[in-house]
Amino acid sequence: MGISFKRWVTNPDSWGAVASIFGFVLLWYVLTAVLRLPRFDKLPDPVAVVTAWLSPNPPDGLSIFTSVYYMDILYSVVRVLVSFALATVLGVGLGLLLGWSRVFFDYAFPLVETLRPIPPIAWIPLAVLVLPTTEMGVIFITFIAAFFATVLNTLLGVQSIDQVYFRAAKCLGSRPWDVFRHVVIPGSLPAIFTGLQVAMGVAWISLVAGEMISGQAGLGYLIYEDYSNLQFVNIVIGMLTLGLLGYGSSALVRLAGKRLMTWESRRRGVGA
Amino acid sequence: MSVRGLGPDAGPKAGPDAKAGGDISIREVTKIYDPDGIHVVAVERCSLEIAAGEFLVVVGPSGCGKTSLLNVLAGFEDLTDGEILLDGKPIAAPGRPVEPGSDRIVVFQNGALFPWKTVLENIVYGPMVQRRRELGRARQAARNLLAQVGLEGIEGSYPAELSSGVQRRVEILRALINEPRVMLLDEPFRGLDAVAKSVMHQFLLDLFERTRLTMFFITHDLDEAIFLGDRVVVMTTRPCCPKLVLQVNLPRPRDHRALGDTRFLELKRAALEAVHEEALKAFRAGERELA
Ligand SMILES: Nc1ncnc2c1ncn2[C@@H]1O[C@H](COP(=O)(O)OP(=O)(O)O)[C@@H](O)[C@H]1O
Ligand SMILES: [Mg+2]
Numbered sequence: 120m121g122i123s124f125k126r127w128v129t130n131p132d133s134w135g136a137v138a139s140i141f142g143f144v145l146l147w148y149v150l151t152a153v154l155r156l157p158r159f160d161k162l163p164d165p166v167a168v169v170t171a172w173l174s175p176n177p178p179d180g181l182s183i184f185t186s187v188y189y190m191d192i193l194y195s196v197v198r199v200l201v202s203f204a205l206a207t208v209l210g211v212g213l214g215l216l217l218g219w220s221r222v223f224f225d226y227a228f229p230l231v232e233t234l235r236p237i238p239p240i241a242w243i244p245l246a247v248l249v250l251p252t253t254e255m256g257v258i259f260i261t262f263i264a265a266f267f268a269t270v271l272n273t274l275l276g277v278q279s280i281d282q283v284y285f286r287a288a289k290c291l292g293s294r295p296w297d298v299f300r301h302v303v304i305p306g307s308l309p310a311i312f313t314g315l316q317v318a319m320g321v322a323w324i325s326l327v328a329g330e331m332i333s334g335q336a337g338l339g340y341l342i343y344e345d346y347s348n349l350q351f352v353n354i355v356i357g358m359l360t361l362g363l364l365g366y367g368s369s370a371l372v373r374l375a376g377k378r379l380m381t382w383e384s385r386r387r388g389v390g391a
Numbered sequence: 392m393s394v395r396g397l398g399p400d401a402g403p404k405a406g407p408d409a410k411a412g413g414d415i416s417i418r419e420v421t422k423i424y425d426p427d428g429i430h431v432v433a434v435e436r437c438s439l440e441i442a443a444g445e446f447l448v449v450v451g452p453s454g455c456g457k458t459s460l461l462n463v464l465a466g467f468e469d470l471t472d473g474e475i476l477l478d479g480k481p482i483a484a485p486g487r488p489v490e491p492g493s494d495r496i497v498v499f500q501n502g503a504l505f506p507w508k509t510v511l512e513n514i515v516y517g518p519m520v521q522r523r524r525e526l527g528r529a530r531q532a533a534r535n536l537l538a539q540v541g542l543e544g545i546e547g548s549y550p551a552e553l554s555s556g557v558q559r560r561v562e563i564l565r566a567l568i569n570e571p572r573v574m575l576l577d578e579p580f581r582g583l584d585a586v587a588k589s590v591m592h593q594f595l596l597d598l599f600e601r602t603r604l605t606m607f608f609i610t611h612d613l614d615e616a617i618f619l620g621d622r623v624v625v626m627t628t629r630p631c632c633p634k635l636v637l638q639v640n641l642p643r644p645r646d647h648r649a650l651g652d653t654r655f656l657e658l659k660r661a662a663l664e665a666v667h668e669e670a671l672k673a674f675r676a677g678e679r680e681l682a
Contacts, residue, residue: 286467287503291517291569292493301516305507382507382549 163352168359171352179350181341181357192360194337195330199322199368202261206318210266211311214273219303228274235267239325243332253333260329265318272314276307309383312376319372323365338364412478413572413605415441415464420473420483421630422459433459435630436473443478443572444603448620450611450666452673456631457609458500461577464607466491477572493517495573496566500581504550504562510537511546513561517569529568536564540594556587560594567598573605580615589647592618600644613666617641617658618649625665628673635665 127133144165150156152164163171171177175184182188217224217231239260246256284306288298330339338357345353377384422434433456441447451457462468464475466482466489475483483489491497496517504513511533518529537543540560550558559579566574580591596619599606610616616623617639625635637658641649649655 281503283499283501283503284505286465286491286497287499287505288516288520289467289491290465290493290496291565292521294520297520301505301508301520305505308507380507382551385549385552 161351163355168352168355172356172359177352179345179353181345181350181353188356188360191336191338191341191357192364194334195326195339195361196364198257198261198330198337199319199326199364202258202326203265203315203319203322203368205258205262206265206269206322207315210269210314210318211273214270214311214314215277215299215303215307217270217274218277218307219299231267231270235271239264240328243329246329247333253335256333257326257329257337260333261322261326264325265322268317268321269311269314272317273307273311276310276314277303279310280306308376308380312372312380315372315376316369319369320365323361323368327361412443414443414445414478415439415573415605415607416476416479417441417460417464418474418476420460420463420475421471422456422463422468423471424459432630434463434470435632437632438473439624439633441605441607443605446599446606446608446619446621448606448608448610448616448623449626450609450613450616450623450662451626451631452628452666452670453611455626455629455669455673457626458577460631461497461575461607461609464573465495465497465575467497493521493569494571495575496569496571498559498562498566498574498576498579500577500579502550502555502558502562504558504565506550509547509549510553510561513550514565514568516565521569532568533564536568537561540564540597554587556583556590559583559591563595563598567602567604571604573607576606576608578609578611580610580612588615593646595619596643596645613659613662614650617655617662618645623658623662625662625669628669628676634669635661637662 148165150159151162152166171179172182174182177185180187213227213231217228242260242263243256246259247253250256250259280302284302285298288302293301326337327339327342330337331343334340338361342354342357345351345357417437417439420434420437421432424431424433437460439447449457449460459468463470463483469487469489470483470485472485474481474485477495481487482495497503504510505516508516511530514533514536515526515529518524518532519526523529524532534543534546537546542557542560542564545553545557545561550561553561563574563579580588583591592615598604599619606619608616608619617637620639623637623639624633625637626632627634639658641652641654
């Protein structure tokens with residue numbers, strides 16, 4: 120955001136990123152268009168994908184000029200945002216509570232640890248059976264893993280706070296709520312944002328699983344549909360779009376974290 | 392609601408302050424840690440009277456139980472036996488958990504400024520949570536304090552942006568603004584280089600001249616102990632109790648010239664002998680434990 124395109128281009132640090140993307144596309148091109156190896160010949164090459172993606176009249180009906188493309192993006196983005204917001208509110212809340220109250224931890228942590236490893240896909244049947252609408256099912260699937268990632272990181276964040284800050288806060292006359300607000304929350308914020316980064320990534324991963332099975336629109340649904348229709352170019356467009364959206368949303372989470380934790384970015388030298 | 396003796400902020404409420412005082416009476420205090428049934432007697436039958444406005448320095452071999460005594464005083468740990476009175480009121484007795492409070496504020500060994508708060512936010516933290524005065528006035532008082540010690544301009548900095556010497560001074564101001572009756576300092580200048588340390592000594596002595604707060608200062612640096620203190624208490628090796636009490640009769644206000652005074656050197660010799668004796672005991676005890 121703050122970095123201009125010119126600075127980005129002239130910064131040697133960004134050349135590595137460009138080089139690796141270029142290398143990846145080149146490899147893709149060589150495998151699919153030049154060598155045409157046995158199992159790769161059905162894959163569309165990068166030129167075909169980009170041409171279709173940018174074409175006003177795409178052969179398979181999907182490009183930046185078609186409304187269906189934006190409908191799918193919109194569905195997916197809204198689902199991820201709703202799930203991520205729920206995961207943030209509930210996950211941070213539960214994580215803080217677990218870290219804050221010894222008693223609550225003893226009661227709830229074993230349950231959390233049992234439910235946490237269940238993969239989102241395994242929740243699909245239950246979600247479909249129990250939740251009244253498909254849409255809620257998809258949201259639930261997208262939410263669940265992001266939620267646990269947030270809970271765990273928030274809890275670890277609270278536990279990582281040096282005891283000396285609690286003692287200092289008490290000495291200075293804090294009541295429990297002051298300690299919560301001025302020590303527990305800011306002290307765990309770095310770990311919370313690590314959790315939210317993970318949660319955002321996991322949300323996109325689970326979203327596609329949820330959309331493939333029980334959705335009606337969205338990028339996951341698009342990929343699944345075009346798989347049955349053997350429209351491979353569209354699949355690759357869908358995959359790349361997912362990648363870009365995931366990258367962008369993670370960057371936004373990082374930016375929000377930086378804004379909220381000015382003290383982290385204003386350190387004096389290294390390890391001062 | 393101003394810091395006693397500090398500047399023009401004293402206001403109409405100055406005069407005989409109800410909160411003044413700060414004499415501590417430590418009576419036969421014993422502190423035993425009992426982790427997994429292994430008795431660690433950290434402090435045993437330790438008695439000490441500290442007069443209001445006295446600068447008391449505690450020295451002793453490391454691991455002898457100094458911090459344990461301070462933790463009991465601060466209210467972080469309960470004591471096993473004995474009692475502690477602050478201005479005649481019990482603040483610690485066995486089986487009666489006491490809460491830490493802003494009447495006795497600790498300055499910690501490794502620093503405890505909140506890294507997520509700016510200097511100004513750190514200093515006004517106490518007045519803010521105690522709701523003792525309106526935040527605007529607390530901020531002004533904090534700025535005055537910083538200016539009085541020549542630290543203006545760092546209000547908006549985060550602790551990590553400051554040198555450790557400045558961090559220590561800010562932490563002391565954060566304690567001071569609450570008008571504690573006692574300051575409990577646990578090796579606060581450990582790890583600072585010699586120059587920073589001497590700056591800190593002058594800083595603390597200046598504050599002491601102006602406020603005359605009761606100071607309970609732990610160190611294992613004998614020069615520091617004698618230079619700062621009215622009295623130096625040499626503790627025995629674990630369990631901790633007073634072995635030797637030295638009255639430091641160097642005149643105040645003091646400056647670095649005191650370090651060359653013959654009385655200083657005599658006191659140091661006496662303290663050194665006592666500390667050495669205890670250090671040897673600690674060393675032999677360590678060997679016995681290993682054998
Ligand atoms: N929370 C605790 N539990 C058990 N033992 C402790 C605890 N805190 C300190 N000790 C032990 O008590 C003794 C005195 O420690 P401490 O008061 O920190 O000494 P000092 O501050 O003089 O170096 C040490 O042997 C230490 O291991
Ligand atoms: Mg100690």
